Amino acid sequence: MECSKIRAILFEHADVEIPPELREEVSAHLAVCKPCQMLFEALEEQARALGSMPRLGAPANLLENVRSRLEKPSMLSTLRHWMRAIFAGKQFFGLAGAAAAAMLLILTVHVAFRDEGSRKVLLSRAPSTVEAPAPSVGPPPLKGARAPGNPAQYGIDRSASAPFAASSQTRTFGSRFSPNTYEEAKKAPTSPPAGRKLHGPASAARKTPVVALVLKLPAVSAEGGTKCDLFEPNGFSRQEGFSPSNRALSGSAAHGEKMPAQSSPRRIARPDEYPSGTSRPEFQKVFSEVIRLVKRSNGRVLNAPEAGSKNRSGMLLAEVPGPDFRLFLAGMRRLGEVEFKEAKEVTLASNAAVRVSISLKSK
Amino acid sequence: MFLSARVISKEEDKEDIDAFLQGDRDGMNRLVLRHQDRIFNLCYRLLGDEGDAEECAQETFIKVFRTIKSFRFECSFSTWLYTIALNTCRNKRNSAEHLFWKRLLRFGRDSGEDGQEEFQIEDPAPSPLDMLTEKEKEDLLQSAINTLSHDHRTVIVLRHIEELSYEEICEITGYNLGTLKSKLARARLLLQAKLQQESKKGGCHGML
Numbered sequence: 001m002e003c004s005k006i007r008a009i010l011f012e013h014a015d016v017e018i019p020p021e022l023r024e025e026v027s028a029h030l031a032v033c034k035p036c037q038m039l040f041e042a043l044e045e046q047a048r049a050l051g052s053m054p055r056l057g058a059p060a061n062l063l064e065n066v067r068s069r070l071e072k073p074s075m076l077s078t079l080r081h082w083m084r085a086i087f088a089g090k091q092f093f094g095l096a097g098a099a100a101a102a103m104l105l106i107l108t109v110h111v112a113f114r115d116e117g118s119r120k121v122l123l124s125r126a127p128s129t130v131e132a133p134a135p136s137v138g139p140p141p142l143k144g145a146r147a148p149g150n151p152a153q154y155g156i157d158r159s160a161s162a163p164f165a166a167s168s169q170t171r172t173f174g175s176r177f178s179p180n181t182y183e184e185a186k187k188a189p190t191s192p193p194a195g196r197k198l199h200g201p202a203s204a205a206r207k208t209p210v211v212a213l214v215l216k217l218p219a220v221s222a223e224g225g226t227k228c229d230l231f232e233p234n235g236f237s238r239q240e241g242f243s244p245s246n247r248a249l250s251g252s253a254a255h256g257e258k259m260p261a262q263s264s265p266r267r268i269a270r271p272d273e274y275p276s277g278t279s280r281p282e283f284q285k286v287f288s289e290v291i292r293l294v295k296r297s298n299g300r301v302l303n304a305p306e307a308g309s310k311n312r313s314g315m316l317l318a319e320v321p322g323p324d325f326r327l328f329l330a331g332m333r334r335l336g337e338v339e340f341k342e343a344k345e346v347t348l349a350s351n352a353a354v355r356v357s358i359s360l361k362s363k
Numbered sequence: 364m365f366l367s368a369r370v371i372s373k374e375e376d377k378e379d380i381d382a383f384l385q386g387d388r389d390g391m392n393r394l395v396l397r398h399q400d401r402i403f404n405l406c407y408r409l410l411g412d413e414g415d416a417e418e419c420a421q422e423t424f425i426k427v428f429r430t431i432k433s434f435r436f437e438c439s440f441s442t443w444l445y446t447i448a449l450n451t452c453r454n455k456r457n458s459a460e461h462l463f464w465k466r467l468l469r470f471g472r473d474s475g476e477d478g479q480e481e482f483q484i485e486d487p488a489p490s491p492l493d494m495l496t497e498k499e500k501e502d503l504l505q506s507a508i509n510t511l512s513h514d515h516r517t518v519i520v521l522r523h524i525e526e527l528s529y530e531e532i533c534e535i536t537g538y539n540l541g542t543l544k545s546k547l548a549r550a551r552l553l554l555q556a557k558l559q560q561e562s563k564k565g566g567c568h569g570m571l
Contacts (some may be wrong), residue, residue: 011548015522017529046555050523053501058403059417063395066424067388074429 003029006036014043210355212341215332217286217362283360286335290316290358293331297324302355315359325354332358372397376440380431395424398441401525402448408520409452411509419455423448438534445521445535453513507557515550522547 006029012018013026030037073081086092291301299320320328332338339361375397382390402423407416426447434443456462508516514536521532533543 011551012544015529015547042555043551046551046558047523049500049504050519051526052497053408053504053524054497055400056404056407056413056416058399058420062399062403062417062420062424063392065421066395066428067391069421069425070391070428 003033003036006030006033007039010036010040011043014040014047209352210357212357212359213332214339214341214359214361215286215290215335216337216339217282217360218336286360287316289335290318290332293328293335294318294320294356297321297328297331299324299328299353299356315357317355317357319353319355321353328356372441373439377436380434380440383428383431391428394440398444399424401441402444405445405448405520405525406452408505408508408524409449409513409516410455411505415455419448419451423451426451442531442534445525449517449535456513503558503561507554507561510557511550511553514546515553518543518547519550519554 006026009018009022009026013023018026030040287304291304294301297320299318301316301318303315303317329338376394379390379393379397383394384390399420403416403420406419406423407413410416410419423444427444434440508519511519517536518532521527521535522529527535529540529543532538533540536543538546
């Protein structure tokens with residue numbers, strides 16, 4: 001056998017882990033091969049040295065340490081014990097549900113407040129946003145500017161009023177909403193104050209009967225009297241330059257200036273339609289009588305001619321409760337001859353208030 | 364005699380394990396006392412440090428007794444114990460702490476740590492081990508063993524120090540017989556080369 005093959009199994013031979021037939025062959029080779037014999041002796045020497053190494057005894061406290069460490073529960077077992085204790089109880093699910101609900105509530109509140117805050121920030125950072133005009137509360141009408149057709153904006157500004165002669169029959173009354181014509185009074189809501197809410201869209205206005213009365217006074221001359229249905233809206237009447245003809249008639253007033261008082265009572269040549277009779281003391285007396293009558297019959301005056309201003313003429317608008325309307329009518333008949341504009345008496349079907357517009361006319 | 368002693372030990376191990384599983388503390392004590400020296404010696408030869416060896420031996424027994432319920436007696440208790448001890452020592456050597464100290468101690472040394480020199484078979488010089496005292500011989504061998512890799516050290520220790528058979532080593536390490544033979548031959552050659560290298564350098568022992 002060659003040396004390479006012998007050396008391949010020499011370690012096993014040295015370890016006495018070789019089959020007996022091979023052991024004989026290796027022993028025969030070692031007897032004749034010096035290098036292989038030297039290697040074998042070195043391996044045996046090494047094995048002898050390793051085998052003769054002292055066997056160390058364990059420390060005396062090894063058993064004690066092992067026992068103490070075994071009795072002390074490990075971290076994993078402690079954790080497992082705690083988890084088991086938590087999950088074993090039935091109240092765990094109740095507690096978990098309560099905790100989840102609380103977390104959800106906190107989260108919801110947090111999100112809601114955060115959103116509101118961001119909304120506020122957004123609103124406060126937009127100063128250039130043009131505010132949309134409120135539908136009922138508009139900016140006050142500019143002096144001398146033509147007011148739009150919104151009747152709620154026909155605010156009365158006495159200081160800016162410039163009575164025209166052509167529209168001098170227009171009455172300005174002391175309320176914010178002042179229907180000046182019969183048509184306006186028809187369209188107007190039942191309750192005149194603008195701030196009050198309507199319960200139905202224009203339904204109250206439709207239900208309220210409007211009666212136009214002309215009170216013919218026996219003692220008044222033929223040229224005096226008022227008419228109720230030809231008044232222009234109050235705001236329009238006060239606009240300077242509303243009508244070019246008016247402007248030409250009234251003089252050369254610049255835009256925004258107050259018209260001179262003496263130029264206002266200009267009249268168009270129709271004395272029966274545009275009378276100036278209200279300036280008379282008789283008409284004032286009659287109007288105060290009518291107002292007293294309205295108040296006696298539990299009504300109220302919506303739009304009264306002003307007693308103080310002498311150069312004003314117009315009509316009186318009042319609201320009388322339905323049950324008291326007949327009483328009111330009887331009182332009116334005592335003052336003079338009452339003429340219905342629509343030539344018939346209103347049938348009072350309900351207790352709703354009746355809106356009455358009264359104008360004076362001399363026979 | 365040797366074989367019969369092992370057979371008796373196996374029987375005793377089984378009885379003590381049963382006693383321990385039934386709550387008898389003395390069973391555990393007997394098991395520890397019976398195997399602690401061998402386990403400690405194995406750990407010391409594998410690690411080369413008494414403190415580490417004690418720690419690993421404790422860890423080995425603790426692992427054994429915590430998982431002894433799953434032991435099915437498919438192998439002997441001592442084989443299972445050796446397997447756990449080997450793994451514990453391997454983990455210890457691979458731990459960051461151990462590697463740190465190892466690098467610190469190696470700092471400044473220049474030597475063929477991996478045993479690149481082949482064993483000179485034709486070298487007629489006498490073995491360096493012949494000229495040393497027992498203590499010096501032991502230190503030299505231990506330092507040479509410490510330079511080997513874990514696998515080589517394991518097979519050397521199990522075969523020549525613990526004097527286990529090839530079959531037992533295969534059972535403990537999981538190697539097949541051919542792998543074990545080649546690893547053992549390679550480990551012995553490397554160990555011999557280390558010993559010759561130490562004798563040429565004169566070593567720290569100053570007597571070579």
